[in-house]
Amino acid sequence: MKLIVFDLDGTLIDSRLDIANSTNEVLVSFGAEPLPIDEVAAMVGDGAQMLVRRAMRAIGREFVPEALDRFRDIYDRRLLEHTRAYDGIAGLLESIAPLASLAVLSNKPETPSRRLLEALDLATHLRAVIGGDTPGFARKPDPGGLLYLIADVGSTPRTTMLVGDSMIDVETARRASARACVARYGFGHLREGLTLRPEEPAVASVAELGEVLATFLR
Numbered sequence: 001m002k003l004i005v006f007d008l009d010g011t012l013i014d015s016r017l018d019i020a021n022s023t024n025e026v027l028v029s030f031g032a033e034p035l036p037i038d039e040v041a042a043m044v045g046d047g048a049q050m051l052v053r054r055a056m057r058a059i060g061r062e063f064v065p066e067a068l069d070r071f072r073d074i075y076d077r078r079l080l081e082h083t084r085a086y087d088g089i090a091g092l093l094e095s096i097a098p099l100a101s102l103a104v105l106s107n108k109p110e111t112p113s114r115r116l117l118e119a120l121d122l123a124t125h126l127r128a129v130i131g132g133d134t135p136g137f138a139r140k141p142d143p144g145g146l147l148y149l150i151a152d153v154g155s156t157p158r159t160t161m162l163v164g165d166s167m168i169d170v171e172t173a174r175r176a177s178a179r180a181c182v183a184r185y186g187f188g189h190l191r192e193g194l195t196l197r198p199e200e201p202a203v204a205s206v207a208e209l210g211e212v213l214a215t216f217l218r
Contacts, residue, residue: 001101002217003155005146005178007164008106008113009044010186012089012122016041017082022075023055026067032059042190045166047107047132047139048072079112085120086185088206092213093125099217101153105146105162105172107132107139127153140168143176150176161216163209167192170200181212 009015020041024034035058043054052071053063093102102125106113110131117123130137130145137145150160157177162169164180166188173180182194182202196202203209 001153001155001159002099003101003103003150003153003160004096004213004216005103005105005149005160005162007162007166007169007183007186007188008104008108008116010165010188011163011169011183012104013083013085013116013120014186015083015116016044016187018078018080019044019051019075021081022071022078023051025074025078026052026070027055027059029070030056030059030061030067032061035059038187038190041187045107045168045188045191048075048109076112079115080119083116083120085122086206088210090121092206092210093122095210096213096217097125101127101155103128103130103149103153105130105140105149107168109133141171141175143172146172146176146178150178161213163213165189167194170194170196173200179216181209183209 006012020037023040028034043051048071049068052068056063056067104126108131110133113131114129128149132139146162160178162173162178162180163183165183165186170180180200184202184204201212203212
């Protein structure tokens with residue numbers, strides 16, 4: 001059985017504005033000016049604590065646990081204000097679900113990840129969801145979550161593809177000896193440039209992603 005594992009933010013869903021607005025609400029609560037949306041988006045990818053640490057550093061403030069608590073409360077409230085699945089994602093998952101096992105591996109905590117997937121009608125196509133705080137797994141680029149998913153469905157690394165929008169996802173796939181595909185339409189590459197191997201495709205749209213996955217599934 002082939003396995004396709006998706007990152008969440010910047011791959012299946014466009015959550016950039018809600019994350020940025022939540023982060024900026026935290027910064028304003030500490031007396032700072034809000035940061036540009038793309039600057040905040042470039043901080044995403046390593047979990048909520050690292051996002052808040054980077055944002056506090058950007059305004060010249062030391063990280064304090066209260067800032068993370070505020071972010072979690074605010075983001076829980078703003079979770080679905082603007083966030084949507086990228087155009088074409090729902091149809092893509094529906095079309096490939098009969099051909100492969102599908103899962104999500106995200107550094108976002110599991111509870112909001114599942115809330116988003118349910119609310120955006122994406123969850124029914126997924127066999128599993130592993131978040132950044134799921135017990136027993138370290139965050140990406142640690143390959144443990146991906147290796148668990150591979151074993152769970154009876155796949156192999158070479159019959160597994162991890163689709164994400166950053167080098168964190170690429171490194172995760174490499175450490176598991178799985179295949180990787182980068183969603184350049186997302187925002188994870190804003191923080192660090194992509195350094196890809198010839199066999200690691202980067203796609204500019206969901207339509208292009210569909211073509212890559214169709215080839216992988218043949």
